Amino acid sequence: MKNLVHLICVIGLLFCLSTSVWAQHDHGHAGTEAVEVPKVFLDKSPRIVEYQLKRLSNAQLLLIETQTDDGKYAPVYSAILSREGMSPADREQALAGLVAINQTTSITELVKVLLAVPANNEAGGRIIKGIAKILFEQPASDLAQESDVIGQLTDSPNPLLPPIGYAAMILGADQRLPSDSPGTATPPAAWEYALSREQVIPWLKSIALVPNGDLRLPMHEQVMQLTDVSQPIEVRLAAVTALSAIAIQQENTFASVADLVVIPELQDAAIRTLLSVPREHRAAGTSLQLIEWLVDHAEQTPPADRTGTAFLDALELVDQLLGQVPTASAKPFRERLRETVVRVVRIHTVEEEMRYDIEYFAVEAGRPVQLVLINEDLMPHNVVITAPGALKEVADAALLAGPDGGRDGKQYVPDRPDVLFATNMVGARESERLTFTAPEVPGEYPFVCTFPNHWMRMYGVMVVVADLDAWQRDPVVPKDPIGSNRSFVQSWKMSDFNDSLAKGLEGRSPAIGERLFVEATCALCHKAGGHTVGNVGPELNQLFAKWKGDSRAILQEIIDPSHRIDENYAVHQILTIDGDALSGLIVQSDKDTISILQNPDAKEPTVINRDDIDEMVKTSVSMMPKSLLDRFSRDEVYEIMAYLKSIQVP
Numbered sequence: 001m002k003n004l005v006h007l008i009c010v011i012g013l014l015f016c017l018s019t020s021v022w023a024q025h026d027h028g029h030a031g032t033e034a035v036e037v038p039k040v041f042l043d044k045s046p047r048i049v050e051y052q053l054k055r056l057s058n059a060q061l062l063l064i065e066t067q068t069d070d071g072k073y074a075p076v077y078s079a080i081l082s083r084e085g086m087s088p089a090d091r092e093q094a095l096a097g098l099v100a101i102n103q104t105t106s107i108t109e110l111v112k113v114l115l116a117v118p119a120n121n122e123a124g125g126r127i128i129k130g131i132a133k134i135l136f137e138q139p140a141s142d143l144a145q146e147s148d149v150i151g152q153l154t155d156s157p158n159p160l161l162p163p164i165g166y167a168a169m170i171l172g173a174d175q176r177l178p179s180d181s182p183g184t185a186t187p188p189a190a191w192e193y194a195l196s197r198e199q200v201i202p203w204l205k206s207i208a209l210v211p212n213g214d215l216r217l218p219m220h221e222q223v224m225q226l227t228d229v230s231q232p233i234e235v236r237l238a239a240v241t242a243l244s245a246i247a248i249q250q251e252n253t254f255a256s257v258a259d260l261v262v263i264p265e266l267q268d269a270a271i272r273t274l275l276s277v278p279r280e281h282r283a284a285g286t287s288l289q290l291i292e293w294l295v296d297h298a299e300q301t302p303p304a305d306r307t308g309t310a311f312l313d314a315l316e317l318v319d320q321l322l323g324q325v326p327t328a329s330a331k332p333f334r335e336r337l338r339e340t341v342v343r344v345v346r347i348h349t350v351e352e353e354m355r356y357d358i359e360y361f362a363v364e365a366g367r368p369v370q371l372v373l374i375n376e377d378l379m380p381h382n383v384v385i386t387a388p389g390a391l392k393e394v395a396d397a398a399l400l401a402g403p404d405g406g407r408d409g410k411q412y413v414p415d416r417p418d419v420l421f422a423t424n425m426v427g428a429r430e431s432e433r434l435t436f437t438a439p440e441v442p443g444e445y446p447f448v449c450t451f452p453n454h455w456m457r458m459y460g461v462m463v464v465v466a467d468l469d470a471w472q473r474d475p476v477v478p479k480d481p482i483g484s485n486r487s488f489v490q491s492w493k494m495s496d497f498n499d500s501l502a503k504g505l506e507g508r509s510p511a512i513g514e515r516l517f518v519e520a521t522c523a524l525c526h527k528a529g530g531h532t533v534g535n536v537g538p539e540l541n542q543l544f545a546k547w548k549g550d551s552r553a554i555l556q557e558i559i560d561p562s563h564r565i566d567e568n569y570a571v572h573q574i575l576t577i578d579g580d581a582l583s584g585l586i587v588q589s590d591k592d593t594i595s596i597l598q599n600p601d602a603k604e605p606t607v608i609n610r611d612d613i614d615e616m617v618k619t620s621v622s623m624m625p626k627s628l629l630d631r632f633s634r635d636e637v638y639e640i641m642a643y644l645k646s647i648q649v650p
Contacts, residue, residue, distance in 0.1 A: 038060045042075065050075065053075060058618055061079055061080055062080065068097050068100035069101070070101070071102075073097065074097075074101045077094040078098065081095055081098065081109075082117055082131070084123050087565050088134070088562065088563050088564075105149075106142070107142055107150065108146065108149050110135045110138075111135075111150065113131055114128060114135070114153060115158075119158045128160050128164070132164045132167075135164070136168065136211055140171055141172070143169070147169060150165050150169055150172075152165070154166060154197065154202065163202045165206075166193075166203045166205075166206035169190035170190045170215055171215065190203060190206070191219075201234060204242045207245050208241075210245075216246045216247075217246060219246060220243075220246045220249050223239050223243055223246065224239075224243070224252070224253075224256060226238075227256065227257070227260065236260075241272070244273040244276040250281040254286060255283060255286055257270050257273050257274055258274060261274075261293060262293065272313055274290070274317055275313060282324060288321075288325050290318070291325065291330075294314055294317060295336050298315065298337060298340050298341055299340050315337075316344070319343070322334060323471075323473060326473075327467075327470050330469040330472075334468070334469055342368045342369065343368070345369060345371050347361075347371065347383060347460075348374045348375075349373075349375045349458075350376065351377050352377065352625060352626045354454060354457045354458050354625035355457055356460050359460045359461070360460050360461040360463055360477070360478050362462075362464075362475070363438040363465070364438060364465060364468040365439065365442050366440045367438050368438075369435070369436055369437070370434070370435045371421075372434075373431060374431040375428060375429065375431065376429070377428060378428050378573075378583065378619055379428070379583065380425045380427050381426055381458065382412070382413070382423045382451065383447050384421075384447065384448055385419075385436075385462055386418050386419060386448065387418035388443045391459060392455070394450065395448060395450055398412040398413065398414050399412070400414065401415070407419060407422065412425065412452070413450060420436075420439065420445065438462075442465050443463075444462075444463055444481070445462040446481040447459065448481075453524055453525065456482065456521045457625065459481055459482065461478040463478050486631040488631060491627065492629055492630060492637065494552070494555065496634070497552070501552055501555065501638075502551070504641075505551065505645065508639050508642030509642075510647075512643075513640050513646070514529065516632065516636050516640050518531070520632065522640075525537040525624070526539065527539040527541070528541060529647035537569060541647055541648060543648065544645055551641060551645070555641060561624035561625070562626070569585060570585070570586075572586050572596065572616060572619070574596060575613070575614045575615045575616075576613060576614055577613070584598040584606075585597045588605065593608060593609055595608075
């Protein structure tokens with residue numbers, strides 16, 4: 001009878017959910033996806049409430065009215081906080097709601113959510129990563145004071161959580177309470193705590209999670225000791241990996257880890273750690289010994305095993321090391337490698353930043369090359385190698401080639417002589433290999449992503465040289481192919497402007513700010529002032545009115561575009577029942593179809609029947625790349641902000 005009553009309740013809830021009205025969750029954009037306004041009964045049993053909330057999309061969940069003075073809304077806040085795809089701003093608001101309702105602390109609520117997230121799938125891992133980031137952003141004094149709460153993570157059977165717990169302890173280490181504080185106890189240091197609980201490996205894994213690199217430095221000596229032969233192989237493996245995250249005494253790290261590549265269980269981790277050591281900290285004698293071992297390793301590896309990540313890591317390391325020893329010593333090894341493998345160059349895209357992870361690479365004229373594009377980003381990207389000086393012309397022609405296929409049927413690849421080599425458009429979390437013979441004529445050959453509007457940030461140079469060993473001994477940085485002379489300044493965070501933003505905006509020149517606004521490529525996507533070309537992002541002429549004059553909130557949107565995403569510009573990922581993956585902005589929808597704009601220059605959106613959709617997810621990542629201002633000084637950031645303020649219209 002009890003089960004029958006429960007079934008009747010569930011059927012009733014399903015009926016209510018299925019008959020909810022359709023409403024336009026609109027912010028002034030006619031194409032915004034219609035969102036079903038749900039009826040949720042929060043006064044039912046926890047099991048039924050959980051069932052109702054699980055059925056809702058993220059957009060529906062955010063539409064539920066909530067209050068911070070009634071405990072029945074706590075499950076809604078918990079669902080928002082623990083859902084994949086929620087923006088950091090939504091999670092922060094949900095966290096504040098839980099703290100208010102439960103009269104607890106942020107750390108208590110974050111730990112509670114982390115302990116409840118399943119870790120048996122990729123989605124769970126991504127959720128845990130997002131929640132852990134919020135945990136690590138809590139004040140160090142709070143992390144120290146609540147070490148007993150954080151200790152629950154270190155005791156969890158979920159293997160992802162103990163390292164997060166120890167990382168939080170490390171972040172609070174400098175704020176540990178005095179032992180004579182009334183009513184308090186001094187929290188143990190993370191290492192002491194781990195040792196007492198025989199959790200050395202989780203402690204080692206926590207080191208790379210600590211966002212403050214300076215806090216990792218004192219751990220170097222202890223981690224080095226854990227690489228010793230007297231330690232279990234699992235501990236040594238974790239210690240070798242942890243060394244790659246500690247930027248101190250790197251000459252010592254290089255020398256010690258180089259001896260470990262001969263141990264099969266440690267080989268791959270040792271090579272990755274050696275790659276992390278800056279070249280100036282690699283001793284020549286040790287480098288030459290490594291080269292000999294790595295070349296032997298390449299020759300002995302069966303051809304079928306020469307495409308994996310570990311083998312490519314080894315090739316990348318030996319290639320770097322060959323550039324650090326005398327040319328006469330390097331040439332015999334280079335010739336042996338040529339008989340064994342093709343030169344491989346890996347290019348990663350950087351998530352949310354619309355750029356490649358390398359600015360240039362060198363190849364030898366007339367020699368075979370294999371380029372591997374690994375797309376870590378949400379957006380699709382490609383690599384097109386052009387003739388010298390042809391980057392901009394090729395990028396412009398790519399728009400005309402369009403998504404329906406240009407050269408060899410490849411999207412946005414124009415069929416013209418100055419396009420030398422090109423990958424297909426590579427989707428999110430995918431990769432592609434491109435094998436070709438380098439040009440016979442030495443020179444600087446640009447490479448670029450030709451997806452619409454990506455070229456202005458996503459480019460580099462393939463340097464073709466007559467003698468690769470000689471060039472690597474004395475490399476020459478190529479010219480920027482679009483003429484930019486800017487170098488990296490700083491990865492800006494809001495904390496860098498805590499006490500100076502209001503004063504920094506005083507006495508600025510709108511003309512200077514406008515020039516910098518254009519130079520930062522903002523005008524290519526946004527209408528602002530007299531700039532009317534941009535049509536990808538929101539218009540900026542009423543930006544300050546929208547944010548009620550809050551300069552800090554506006555700067556937050558620029559520095560961290562994914563912190564809060566305008567519903568009109570949220571990227572959706574769609575997987576069809578045929579296995580096709582699409583991503584873009586939803587510009588129109590009804591009960592039968594979804595119209596998605598896959599790129600800003602498409603003449604018409606792609607229309608998909610709802611019956612053909614297997615899965616549709618709104619991502620928590622903005623179309624606007626991060627790090628747009630990382631090549632600008634603090635004063636220049638102020639100038640851009642002042643310009644935006646100057647163009648505001650009522």
